Amino acid sequence: xxxxxxxxxxxxxxxxxxxxxxxxxxxxxxxxxxxxxxxxxxxxxxxxxxxxxxxxxxxxxxxxxxxxxxxxxxxxxxxxxxxxxxxxxxxxxxxxxxxxxxxxxxxxxxxxxxxxxxxxxxxxxxxxxxxxxxxxxxxxxxxxxxxxxxxxxxxxxxxxxxxxxxxxxxxxxxxxxxxxxxxxxxxxxxxxxxxxxxxxxxxxxxxxxxxxxxxxxxxxxxxxxxxxxxxxxxxxxxxxxxxxxxxxxxxxxxxxxxxxxxxxxxxxxxxxxxxxxxxxxxxxxxxxxxxxxxxxxxxxxxxxxxxxxxxxxxxxxxxxxxxxxxxxxxxxxxxxxxxxxxxxxxxxxxxxxxxxxxxxxxx
Amino acid sequence: xxxxxxxxxxxxxxxxxxxxxxxxxxxxxxxxxxxxxxxxxxxxxxxxxxxxxxxxxxxxxxxxxxxxxxxxxxxxxxxxxxxxxxxxxxxxxxxxxxxxxxxxxxxxxxxxxxxxxxxxxxxxxxxxxxxxxxxxxxxxxxxxxxxxxxxxxxxxxxxxxxxxxxxxxxxxxxxxxxxxxxxxxxxxxxxxxxxxxxxxxxxxxxxxxxxxxxxxxxxxxxxxxxxxxxxxxxxxxxxxxxxxxxxxxxxxxxxxxxxxxxxxxxxxxxxxxxxxxxxxxxxxxxxxxxxxxxxxxxxxxxxxxxxxxxxxxxxxxxxxxxxxxxxxxxxxxxxxxxxxxxxxxxxxxxxxxxxxxxxxxxxxxxxxxxxxxxxxxxxxxxxxxxxxxxxxxxxxxxxxxxxxxxxxxxxxxxxxxxxxxxxxxxxxxxxxxxxxxxxxxxxxxxxxxxxxxxxxxxxxxxxxxxxxxxxx
Numbered sequence: 125x126x127x128x129x130x131x132x133x134x135x136x137x138x139x140x141x142x143x144x145x146x147x148x149x150x151x152x153x154x155x156x157x158x159x160x161x162x163x164x165x166x167x168x169x170x171x172x173x174x175x176x177x178x179x180x181x182x183x184x185x186x187x188x189x190x191x192x193x194x195x196x197x198x199x200x201x202x203x204x205x206x207x208x209x210x211x212x213x214x215x216x217x218x219x220x221x222x223x224x225x226x227x228x229x230x231x232x233x234x235x236x237x238x239x240x241x242x243x244x245x246x247x248x249x250x251x252x253x254x255x256x257x258x259x260x261x262x263x264x265x266x267x268x269x270x271x272x273x274x275x276x277x278x279x280x281x282x283x284x285x286x287x288x289x290x291x292x293x294x295x296x297x298x299x300x301x302x303x304x305x306x307x308x309x310x311x312x313x314x315x316x317x318x319x320x321x322x323x324x325x326x327x328x329x330x331x332x333x334x335x336x337x338x339x340x341x342x343x344x345x346x347x348x349x350x351x352x353x354x355x356x357x358x359x360x361x362x363x364x365x366x367x368x369x370x371x372x373x374x375x376x377x378x379x380x381x382x383x384x385x386x387x388x389x390x391x392x393x394x395x396x397x398x399x400x401x402x403x404x405x406x407x408x409x410x411x412x413x414x415x416x417x418x419x420x421x422x423x424x425x426x427x428x429x430x431x432x433x434x435x436x437x438x439x440x441x442x443x444x445x446x447x448x449x450x451x452x453x454x455x456x457x458x459x460x461x462x463x464x465x466x467x468x469x470x471x472x473x474x475x476x477x478x479x480x481x482x483x484x485x486x487x
Numbered sequence: 488x489x490x491x492x493x494x495x496x497x498x499x500x501x502x503x504x505x506x507x508x509x510x511x512x513x514x515x516x517x518x519x520x521x522x523x524x525x526x527x528x529x530x531x532x533x534x535x536x537x538x539x540x541x542x543x544x545x546x547x548x549x550x551x552x553x554x555x556x557x558x559x560x561x562x563x564x565x566x567x568x569x570x571x572x573x574x575x576x577x578x579x580x581x582x583x584x585x586x587x588x589x590x591x592x593x594x595x596x597x598x599x600x601x602x603x604x605x606x607x608x609x610x611x612x613x614x615x616x617x618x619x620x621x622x623x624x625x626x627x628x629x630x631x632x633x634x635x636x637x638x639x640x641x642x643x644x645x646x647x648x649x650x651x652x653x654x655x656x657x658x659x660x661x662x663x664x665x666x667x668x669x670x671x672x673x674x675x676x677x678x679x680x681x682x683x684x685x686x687x688x689x690x691x692x693x694x695x696x697x698x699x700x701x702x703x704x705x706x707x708x709x710x711x712x713x714x715x716x717x718x719x720x721x722x723x724x725x726x727x728x729x730x731x732x733x734x735x736x737x738x739x740x741x742x743x744x745x746x747x748x749x750x751x752x753x754x755x756x757x758x759x760x761x762x763x764x765x766x767x768x769x770x771x772x773x774x775x776x777x778x779x780x781x782x783x784x785x786x787x788x789x790x791x792x793x794x795x796x797x798x799x800x801x802x803x804x805x806x807x808x809x810x811x812x813x814x815x816x817x818x819x820x821x822x823x824x825x826x827x828x829x830x831x832x833x834x835x836x837x838x839x840x841x842x843x844x845x846x847x848x849x850x851x852x853x854x855x856x857x858x859x860x861x862x863x864x865x866x867x868x869x870x871x872x873x874x875x876x877x878x879x880x881x882x883x884x885x886x887x888x889x890x891x892x893x894x895x896x897x898x899x900x901x902x903x904x905x906x907x908x909x910x911x912x913x914x915x916x917x918x919x920x921x922x923x924x925x926x927x928x929x930x931x932x933x934x935x936x937x938x939x940x941x942x943x944x945x946x947x948x949x950x951x952x953x954x955x956x957x958x959x
Contacts, residue, residue, distance in 0.1 A: 137820040140528050142573050142637030146615040155545060155591035163518035166531065170517060173534030180513025201821040415619055450623055
């Protein structure tokens with residue numbers, strides 16, 4: 125396999141170790157042995173040794189990983205299974221071994237700029253964007269998951285900021301951040317090209333506020349890896365909101381609901397941001413925690429993965445709702461449009477799901 | 488089996504558990520072919536494929552498990568049960584092909600019964616998950632093996648596992664109240680509603696440690712305990728092993744610490760030095776004592792007075808706390824022995840009158856017969872009457888030819904375990920038997936082996952359940 129020596133070292137270290145099994149959201153949901161970092165490493169170690177190839181479900185299994193980083197966070201030795209998984213995705217695509225549904229998604233992404241194959245925004249979101257399309261210093265970057273899989277929430281976020289008097293711009297023809305490319309093919313030329321194009325648009329602004337932590341993650345980490353220059357300050361939406369509430373420019377509505385925050389995994393683990401969202405919610409009401417929160421958070425699904433493994437995404441999200449039920453909670457709050465879509469899809473009767481801005485606005 | 492008949496079996500299994508829960512994919516076969524057994528790992532490391540199942544099946548409950556076993560019995564197809572696959576003895580490897588029955592979809596937590604002090608759960612539940620469930624209510628399972636996060640409830644029961652606080656809370660066989668089991672013919676049974684009774688032999692104990700040879704455990708009631716008000720640690724350094732054994736034996740006559748781990752000089756100078764930071768030569772012992780605060784105070788005084796009699800150097804609480812924090816770190820890659828080394832843990836158990844002699848005899852047997860091997864040991868589960876040895880061999884220079892590496896591995900094991908048996912030990916303490924040690928079961932049990940064979944013959948007349956394991 126054409127993956128880095130470091131990744132090969134991680135593969136050989138993980139192939140006989142199950143210590144992170146318990147925190148894999150996919151493995152917990154499916155109960156399938158292959159959904160462990162060790163299983164993925166074992167099969168890839170055999171591919172590397174010429175004893176197997178990417179057929180027989182091995183390539184599919186590489187795409188069953190959420191890249192949520194829970195295994196990396198858990199590893200006492202410091203191995204990073206996400207690294208070899210991403211590099212192997214690149215190898216799989218480059219060698220033509222990608223499953224047909226992944227190839228199709230890549231083609232769709234290439235053609236439409238999003239994995240959902242959408243060519244137009246929903247009307248409500250389009251209208252909302254039209255109202256904030258004038259150039260300002262602050263770009264509110266929605267991201268393709270919000271624009272095409274959670275447009276109602278994206279529209280709500282725009283309205284909340286607008287209603288609070290925040291001056292910002294949303295691009296009608298917002299480019300993809302490169303996150304989807306990074307997820308599907310890792311460090312490919314297409315990924316770099318998408319990021320470079322996006323950076324050009326971002327560099328027209330002084331500040332970029334990312335509604336989706338996934339976009340903030342690639343801008344703050346992957347762009348640097350590629351050497352792509354980013355002039356504006358990149359802020360997460362949660363940190364931006366927390367700042368506005370702290371300085372009094374946004375007033376948070378009070379609620380008597382007890383709020384449980386579902387940390388977006390990339391926000392908590394990759395960007396190491398866990399407190400601002402809690403500060404925001406604490407301004408609204410009582411905040412409590414579910415099992416596994418902050419950097420230890422159990423990922424709860426994604427709209428992008430639901431394109432090719434919808435049943436598993438339902439199982440993943442159902443388990444997170446069960447975690448909330450175990451602690452007697454009823455109200456889950458997210459800051460990831462993709463995770464919101466997954467959770468909303470299987471929301472149990474009697475439970476409530478809000479975006480963080482919905483809580484601020486008054487839920 | 489011809490392709491036509493195989494397809495017939497496949498569709499029957501799909502009908503039983505749902506198509507998405509039956510797989511013939513390479514990825515599923517490979518990942519159920521290599522467990523934590525060194526030989527399976529060595530094969531994979533050399534680029535060899537281990538024997539693989541023909542079909543991997545994941546039933547959701549006892550009813551579906553029953554259907555699978557009925558199909559397997561009709562067609563006389565081997566069934567190997569796979570929980571977490573974290574076993575070291577090759578117990579979960581489908582050496583005869585056939586069906587691997589993965590239990591992990593049976594992971595439901597049915598009830599947390601705070602009055603009866605147990606959790607009822609599917610046997611495929613990851614043990615750490617039931618620990619979390621207990622913790623949420625303020626309790627604990629007190630079963631903390633190094634494989635806590637990767638192994639299942641059924642897996643621990645099937646090979647009679649043990650955790651680090653066993654000296655106070657017991658082994659898994661002390662922690663289970665009742666089990667639901669699917670017999671090889673598909674009959675679903677429940678063991679008695681309570682474990683301590685005189686209504687004949689204890690059914691729990693017949694199936695605990697049976698390693699999937701007599702049926703499939705599908706559900707269990709697992710004990711939970713109140714969290715201790717106080718847990719304290721104390722590290723000690725003994726100048727010789729005899730003093731350490733005597734001190735340990737004496738303290739067990741007075742109270743039960745939760746953790747008691749004595750490391751021989753070699754392990755103290757290697758693993759303990761590396762991870763816990765003990766630099767001095769000697770035999771390190773870590774003791775934890777816990778429970779109601781007033782009792783802990785008294786136990787601490789008894790501990791210090793008793794160990795002082797045996798000239799143990801009191802190292803304070805720091806090393807013990809460090810050990811507790813890092814107790815699972817020992818087993819992560821990079822901290823643990825790993826390929827290309829050949830290694831194994833020959834854990835055995837015996838009363839105090841024999842245990843130290845077994846240690847020295849095994850050490851001598853390994854180091855004399857295999858000069859290329861290092862021998863390290865610790866003693867980690869203690870009783871009023873004896874304790875176990877967790878003794879390990881490590882060989883750095885291993886033949887590249889898989890067959891020769893296989894021979895070397897089995898020669899060392901034969902030598903070590905036969906030495907234990909000859910001096911009053913047993914084949915294994917808490918890792919089980921699997922395919923690794925099956926051949927030695929008759930050497931331990933002699934004519935008593937007929938009891939296991941009779942059970943096997945009656946319950947599994949077609950011999951489909953986990954063939955070639957446990958010497959059955």
